[in-house]
Amino acid sequence: AAGVIQSPRHLIKEKRETATLKCYPIPRHDTVYWYQQGPGQDPQFLISFYEKMQSDKGSIPDRFSAQQFSDYHSELNMSSLELGDSALYFCASSLGISAPQETQYFGPGTRLLVL
């Protein structure tokens, strides 16, 4: 079965640079979520989109922005990168209206290293 696709899988950037992470949800899924997981930490929710509209917002820095496009893929844009942004970034997708309950399926993640 098709899964969530994230690209790139690995990314190395320097401080103050920008990065763009991409997420392609499972076909027919209309909801995407972004999570950040630092070394030894638990996943932390950043932001989500349902039907191309921002749905929920977590601890996403102002330097980050995201959007969901008409084909439901999503991009997380990160500017003025800091060393502390080094982490695994997961995208998850779900079917917004599903039975019996909504389940989030996670992608393999993008490992970002900021030097």
Add this chain to the structure above:
Amino acid sequence: LAKTTQPISMDSYEGQEVNITCSHNNIATNDYITWYQQFPSQGPRFIIQGYKTKVTNEVASLFIPADRKSSTLSLPRVSLSDTAVYYCLVGERQAGTALIFGKGTTLSVSS
């Protein structure tokens, strides 16, 4: 959002049944209980979800008492490959609603 509490770590041997209990005293009426499994450097993987009583799938069982203030994930006959972090999450199941991960349980399975 209901806060969850689960053991930090558990040890087991291959072939044993493992039960991980999660406490969620403030669970709301519309909240569901969901368990995820995560291997190092991989995305969390959905295991099972339930609202009340017992739910079983090909991987695990989830036991939820009538008051819903706790839940127990049961893994039958664990193997070495079940070594992972297990997260218990509680929340409403609506489109776009975030999963709030607390401290998971690190399960170590030995031979």
